[in-house]
Amino acid sequence: MTKRQDGDSDGETNPDTGGVAEDYTVTLTFDDGPHPVYTPQVLELLEEHDAIAVFCMVGQRAREHPEIVRQVVDAGHALCNHTDTHDEKLSERTREEIERQITETDEALDDAVGGDTEVRWFRQPATFVQPQVETVLGDHGLEPLDWTLDPRDWSRPGTESIVQDVLGGLEPGSVILLHDGGGDRSQTVAALDQILTGLDAAGYRYVLPGDP
């Protein structure tokens, strides 16, 4: 990871952080939850580092673990619609089926949190949001959410590999893709601790997508 120095940007520098600019932002996103084991572990680490994140949830899993959805929202994090069944072939579906995937997930998330939060984003499984899916989003008040940094943590490449990929590829404005659900995420949780420590040390600020 490169620690950013004076003169590296137009931003003001902060003498308290050794000349690291104040205005570097990063967005953390977690996909495929909620998960009864790993989501709470991720939440605990985020709290320790005073970080906020977006959780891209699968409708079916939200119906199985509504209490975890509630925990995420109560901790101040944002929700993102990640389809009802984690449909990786969503682009090939009819408009009706795409609508169904979105609506059922929205309902599952709403049911879990009693309408206490507005779901602002949609992330398509396994790909950036494709045009035929994006055209449907506006009707549901959703914005597409892609990413810029993918350490492929879901493939369990080892904690060190996940940490290196994220901190090595980091830039101001990076949107980091990690997974709290969909399998054994112990490597991701272990990596997250180091990633957050690295982000803090480099002076990064955690923001939601599109926020300044």
Ligand SMILES: [Zn+2]
């Ligand atoms: Zn996913």
